[in-house]
Amino acid sequence: xxxxxxxxxxxxxxxxxxxxxxxxxxxxxxxxxxxxxxxxxxxxxxxxxxxxxxxxxxxxxxxxxxxxxxxxxxxxxxxxxxxxxxxxxxxxxxxxxxxxxxxxxxxxxxxxxxxxxxxxxxxxxxxxxxxxxxxxxxxxxxxxxxxxxxxxxxxxxxxxxxxxxxxxxxxxxxxxxxxxxxxxxxxxxxxx
Amino acid sequence: xxxxxxxxxxxxxxxxxxxxxxxxxxxxxxxxxxxxxxxxxxxxxxxxxxxxxxxxxxxxxxxxxxxxxxxxxxxxxxxxxxxxxxxxxxxxxxxxxxxxxxxxxxxxxxxxxxxxxxxxxxxxxxxxxxxxxxxxxxxxxxxxxxxxxxxxxxxxxxxxxxxxxxxxxxxxxxxxxxxxxxxxxxxxxxxxxxxxxxxxxxxxxxxxxxxxxxxxxxxxxxxxxxxxxxxxxxxxxxxxxxxxxxxxxxxxxxxxxxxxxxxxxxxxxxxxxxxxxxxxxxxxxxxxxxxxxxxxx
Numbered sequence: 001x002x003x004x005x006x007x008x009x010x011x012x013x014x015x016x017x018x019x020x021x022x023x024x025x026x027x028x029x030x031x032x033x034x035x036x037x038x039x040x041x042x043x044x045x046x047x048x049x050x051x052x053x054x055x056x057x058x059x060x061x062x063x064x065x066x067x068x069x070x071x072x073x074x075x076x077x078x079x080x081x082x083x084x085x086x087x088x089x090x091x092x093x094x095x096x097x098x099x100x101x102x103x104x105x106x107x108x109x110x111x112x113x114x115x116x117x118x119x120x121x122x123x124x125x126x127x128x129x130x131x132x133x134x135x136x137x138x139x140x141x142x143x144x145x146x147x148x149x150x151x152x153x154x155x156x157x158x159x160x161x162x163x164x165x166x167x168x169x170x171x172x173x174x175x176x177x178x179x180x181x182x183x184x185x186x187x188x189x190x191x192x
Numbered sequence: 193x194x195x196x197x198x199x200x201x202x203x204x205x206x207x208x209x210x211x212x213x214x215x216x217x218x219x220x221x222x223x224x225x226x227x228x229x230x231x232x233x234x235x236x237x238x239x240x241x242x243x244x245x246x247x248x249x250x251x252x253x254x255x256x257x258x259x260x261x262x263x264x265x266x267x268x269x270x271x272x273x274x275x276x277x278x279x280x281x282x283x284x285x286x287x288x289x290x291x292x293x294x295x296x297x298x299x300x301x302x303x304x305x306x307x308x309x310x311x312x313x314x315x316x317x318x319x320x321x322x323x324x325x326x327x328x329x330x331x332x333x334x335x336x337x338x339x340x341x342x343x344x345x346x347x348x349x350x351x352x353x354x355x356x357x358x359x360x361x362x363x364x365x366x367x368x369x370x371x372x373x374x375x376x377x378x379x380x381x382x383x384x385x386x387x388x389x390x391x392x393x394x395x396x397x398x399x400x401x402x403x404x405x406x407x408x409x410x411x412x413x414x415x416x417x418x419x420x421x422x423x424x425x426x427x428x429x430x431x432x433x434x435x436x437x438x439x440x441x442x443x444x445x446x447x448x449x450x451x452x453x454x455x456x457x458x459x460x461x462x463x464x465x466x467x468x469x470x471x472x473x474x475x476x477x478x479x480x481x482x483x484x485x486x487x488x489x
Contacts, residue, residue: 010217012213012215031453031454046212046213047213047214047215048214048274050232050235050273051217051235051273054233054235055453058446079213114274114295114296114321115202115319116201117201117206117207117209118200119203120199133205133206135209135210135213136296179205
């Protein structure tokens with residue numbers, strides 16, 4: 001069985017670990033560089049991207065994780081995790097950095113503040129309908145050529161991608177881990 | 193409420209969900225945009241915008257109310273992380289104003305002077321989520337019954353003394369363990385003793401934890417305090433006066449963020465605790481004229 005982990009610096013780590021557990025994988029909680037050894041897949045959870053970015057640096061993970069992502073580690077980012085993977089980030093801090101693994105541009109809080117956070121149904125290519133929970137969600141406003149859009153959502157102002165894949169890396173604006181659906185986690189794990 | 197044809201805003205899932213996203217993080221009290229930026233730079237997951245930190249509210253006396261909307265808006269403009277603000281207990285009009293301002297969480301807080309001595313705010317009526325303080329499990333479940341989406345220990349705000357927060361966390365956890373070991377017939381009497389809604393008592397008995405995240409607040413002043421309460425089962429920490437009443441707020445803020453993430457790693461804790469300068473002076477709880485934790489019921 002392949003080793004899968006969840007970046008466990010901050011955020012809804014437990015829900016992702018539970019989702020992986022439901023799929024028969026004991027998730028490794030990744031807090032230090034040594035936790036990356038032998039890992040095939042890593043989920044970057046929801047949380048605050050500015051907090052995660054800082055803790056990645058202070059924990060010594062930024063470089064080794066960046067190297068792993070660039071070589072053979074597969075990553076799946078949800079919400080803040082998507083921001084950490086996006087090549088371009090709008091409305092972030094001036095010093096906001098990311099791993100740039102997905103050739104997408106995201107706008108932080110692109111669907112509005114918490115009072116605008118919403119639930120909807122998202123149709124995913126090859127999977128079907130899944131619940132979509134969007135919490136201060138980043139909005140994908142542009143995708144590069146190598147990016148497959150697996151799901152889009154029209155929030156009344158035109159469709160925007162909400163689940164994307166580029167090679168072995170995945171990202172989504174919403175939180176499949178907060179629902180009972182395991183379909184997207186299963187697809188990520190199956191791709192490893 | 194329907195935002196668009198197929199979307200719903202303000203559901204319990206999206207309101208509790210933001211609390212889930214804050215887990216493992218530090219929420220810092222700030223009184224101006226400069227402090228908010230220091231907090232964000234240090235890795236805070238959210239800031240609590242208020243005019244005076246609890247230590248100053250305690251010192252100044254008088255009626256403590258919701259903060260000036262202009263100050264809240266300046267802080268919203270200064271940072272990208274969630275901004276919370278406090279409403280007085282039972283003061284639903286202050287909460288309505290905070291929702292209209294687009295704050296991300298409302299703290300119905302005992303740190304402010306209560307506006308209603310019988311009723312808390314009906315929090316189900318709001319799109320914005322609420323956090324409320326609790327000193328024991330019954331109080332926590334009553335707040336959840338009213339629609340709170342996050343519970344925090346009350347502790348004793350503005351003291352820099354963690355003893356009350358520890359008492360409240362230990363009490364809530366012990367009472368949850370008692371429920372988890374109870375048989376079905378005992379739950380009715382336990383619900384009566386806790387003065388808590390039976391369905392919520394049953395849910396805790398089945399799951400062993402609150403239906404919403406449990407955070408810690410009230411008197412935290414050092415990285416070691418953060419580690420202590422995280423090891424006692426808190427899922428995130430609020431730090432009020434502890435940061436900006438310390439000698440070197442920037443370093444204290446960074447250190448408490450580190451300590452909250454690596455709360456079981458004593459080597460990391462030793463490192464971040466070193467050379468921080470003085471923590472806030474603090475106060476013995478027994479010497480206080482006003483116990484804020486006694487507000488709310």
